[in-house]
Amino acid sequence: MxxxxxxxxxxxxxxxxxxxxxxxNMLKDSTAKEINYATATFxxxxxxxxxxxxxxxxxxxxxxxxxxxxxxxxxxxxxxGLDQSNMHFSLEYGITKWLxxxxxxxxxxxxxxxxxxxxxxxxxxxxxxxxxxxxALSSIAATSLKWTDPTRTNYFSSRLSYxxxxxxxxxxxxxxxxxxxxxxxxxxxxxxxLDPNDIYAVGAGGRMKLTRRISLNAEYFYMxxxxxxxxxxxxxxxxxxxxxxxxxxxxxxxxxxxxxxxEKGFVGETTGNWLKGDIHFGFNISxxxxxxx
Amino acid sequence: xxxxxxxxxxxxxxxxxxxxxxxDSEEGLYPSISSTCDTTNVTYSGKVVPIFxxxxxxxxxxxxxxxxxxxxxxxxxxxxxxxxxSISAAINQTGPLSPMPKNGSKLKxxxxxxxxxxxxxxxxxx
Numbered sequence: 001m002x003x004x005x006x007x008x009x010x011x012x013x014x015x016x017x018x019x020x021x022x023x024x025n026m027l028k029d030s031t032a033k034e035i036n037y038a039t040a041t042f043x044x045x046x047x048x049x050x051x052x053x054x055x056x057x058x059x060x061x062x063x064x065x066x067x068x069x070x071x072x073x074x075x076x077x078x079x080x081g082l083d084q085s086n087m088h089f090s091l092e093y094g095i096t097k098w099l100x101x102x103x104x105x106x107x108x109x110x111x112x113x114x115x116x117x118x119x120x121x122x123x124x125x126x127x128x129x130x131x132x133x134x135x136a137l138s139s140i141a142a143t144s145l146k147w148t149d150p151t152r153t154n155y156f157s158s159r160l161s162y163x164x165x166x167x168x169x170x171x172x173x174x175x176x177x178x179x180x181x182x183x184x185x186x187x188x189x190x191x192x193x194l195d196p197n198d199i200y201a202v203g204a205g206g207r208m209k210l211t212r213r214i215s216l217n218a219e220y221f222y223m224x225x226x227x228x229x230x231x232x233x234x235x236x237x238x239x240x241x242x243x244x245x246x247x248x249x250x251x252x253x254x255x256x257x258x259x260x261x262x263e264k265g266f267v268g269e270t271t272g273n274w275l276k277g278d279i280h281f282g283f284n285i286s287x288x289x290x291x292x293x
Numbered sequence: 294x295x296x297x298x299x300x301x302x303x304x305x306x307x308x309x310x311x312x313x314x315x316x317d318s319e320e321g322l323y324p325s326i327s328s329t330c331d332t333t334n335v336t337y338s339g340k341v342v343p344i345f346x347x348x349x350x351x352x353x354x355x356x357x358x359x360x361x362x363x364x365x366x367x368x369x370x371x372x373x374x375x376x377x378x379s380i381s382a383a384i385n386q387t388g389p390l391s392p393m394p395k396n397g398s399k400l401k402x403x404x405x406x407x408x409x410x411x412x413x414x415x416x417x418x419x
Contacts (some may be wrong), residue, residue, distance in 0.1 A: 014334070095298070115306070149347055152323050157315045188315040197316045 022145060039125040041133055041171040042179070044250045044286045045092065045100075045117075047205035048219045048239040049258065049266050052170035053133045053179060055119045056094030064104075065089045066284040073277035081281060085281070088261040093291075108260050115139030115163075132204040137165040141264045147184050158189035163263040183221065185267050192231045199268040200224040201236075203241030215243045217252070221267050237277035252284040330403035335410045336419045337370060344404050345373065348394055363391075374416040381409060 013096030022140030024285040042052035042149050045062060066088045078084070090104030099118040101278075105112050141161050148153045148201030162185070169179035190197055205219040218240045227234045241254025257272030257279055258265065335341070345353075349367050352358075358366035368374050373380070379390055384400050386392040394400065411417075 042342065099298070101301075149323075149343075151343065151347075155317075155322075156323075158317060162314065182403075186314055191316045191318065192320045193318050195318065197314075197318075 009110050012102075015236045018102060028150060030144065033127045035128045036126045038125075038133065038171040041123065041169050041177045042205075042207055042217075043215060043243045043245060044252070044284075046252075046284060046286075047179060047207070048185035048217050048241045048252065048254050048284075049256060049261060050086065050183075050203055050205065050219055050221070050263065051115075051117065051135075051137050051165065051167060051236065052205065053135045053167040055097070055135065056100040056288075058094045058095050058096050059290060060137045061289045061291050062092040062102075063089075064092065064284060068256065068280045068284065070280065071272070071277075072255075072279045086259055086261075104262070106265075108136060108145040108265060109145045111141050111265075112260065113139060113141040113262050113264075120237055123169075131192075132168050132170045134169075135167045137163065137263075139163045139165075155189075160248065161185065161187040161264040161289045162246055163267075165263065177207045177290055178201075179205040181205065181221070183263065183267055185264055187264065187268070194226050194229045195231055201267045203267075204244065210242075211243045217241050217243055217254075223268065225268075232271060234268065235270050235273050237266040238274055247285065250284075250286040252286075254281060254282050254284070255279050330406060332342055332406060335407055335414065337411065337417060338419065340407050341373070341411050342398075344408060346402060348404070370418050374418070376414055377412045381412060384408065 010102045018069040030258075040054075042054045044052070045054050046052055046064075047057060059192035066210060068086045070078055070084030072080050074081050086107050088104055088108075090102050090232045092265065094100045094103030099116065101114070101116045103112075104113045116139075117135055117137045119133075121130055121137050123133040124130045130285060143159045163183065165181060167179055167181050169177060183201045185199040185201070187191035187197055187199070201223045203219065205217065207215050207217050208216045219239075220238045221236055221283050223234070224235055235257060237256065237258040239256035239258070240247070240256055241251075241256075244251045244253065257274050259272070259280055260266050260269060262272045266281055272280065345367050353362040353365055353367040355366050355368045358364055365376065367380070380393075381398070383390045383393040384405050386399055392399075399405075
């Protein structure tokens with residue numbers, strides 16, 4: 001009886017071994033055809049202020065809370081700006097692999113905003129070689145601050161501004177990614193005739209991993225419009241920050257010269273000058289909830 | 294799911310059509326306010342009261358002055374004329390006084406000029 005069972009076991013093992021051979025072959029065949037997509041080009045859907053190429057996975061909700069404090073150079077009495085704060089929070093949801101939408105509210109000019117982001121190309125190797133990931137963003141923002149002069153004829157359209165943006169990013173290595181971001185901002189109402197309604201800018205952002213949980217991010221937007229004749233002195237926004245990943249959260253500590261956290265605000269309305277120390281300390285918190293598997 | 298996406302797309306297109314792009318500037322829309330500053334006929338009721346109503350009374354009204362306006366009320370003629378010098382220093386943002394409006398951009402030059410003209414004219418109650 002014992003011998004028989006050993007014999008049977010041997011038979012089963014032999015059969016399974018040959019089956020494994022088949023499986024190995026099948027695996028080899030399939031890996032040759034497989035597409036390896038680059039994942040986590042950036043840790044979250046933002047580089048710092050601006051959007052990254054990264055999308056929310058379908059069924060996942062990202063709850064984001066961001067703060068920008070006052071000017072660091074405002075002195076010890078204002079506790080280096082921390083007495084003042086400016087916030088923005090948003091809910092962002094992945095609908096499909098290629099589409100995510102979000103709504104938000106910022107305290108600057110009491111602005112409501114909404115966006116849709118589409119994934120167009122994904123960086124990949126293997127069966128399909130694609131050197132870069134490309135996403136596109138379109139967003140709309142409406143201020144709700146009371147009009148300074150309620151007696152004049154005020155139009156709702158004057159509250160609106162639109163943003164169109166293309167994000168082109170490449171993950172060069174597991175620890176280094178770069179992104180180029182051509183941007184267009186349209187504002188329905190500007191202060192004077194000299195201020196452009198359409199602002200064109202090119203952004204550049206990067207991420208460098210320092211440790212397993214911490215990465216250094218930097219971001220810059222170059223405004224193509226001439227800033228010489230605008231009614232206010234405008235600077236290009238530049239930000240540096242650290243992404244810190246702490247189990248389910250991405251926590252970004254940052255320094256920037258722009259107070260606003262949406263494209264319409266930091267491209268074309270940044271009044272801080274880094275060289276003079278007009279820098280704001282701030283943070284972004286991102287918490288992802290899985291709503292649908 | 295596909296149908297939901299179609300609806301969202303449809304709603305977005307409608308929204309974009311309803312409030313499409315405008316190329317406006319405050320200067321162009323309201324020429325009387327920003328490009329030329331009308332400094333003739335500066336009266337308290339006609340020119341000065343609206344400046345306070347639109348820019349100051351959200352904190353400095355009689356009702357709110359004690360809680361949010363640092364006990365400075367700017368709603369009545371008597372209060373405004375008594376504190377005119379301090380108001381001028383605060384809105385010109387030059388003096389030792391706390392710059393006003395607090396946590397907001399400086400008033401338009403025309404409004405500050407209008408107020409200063411009224412003070413120079415002897416603060417008439419007209």
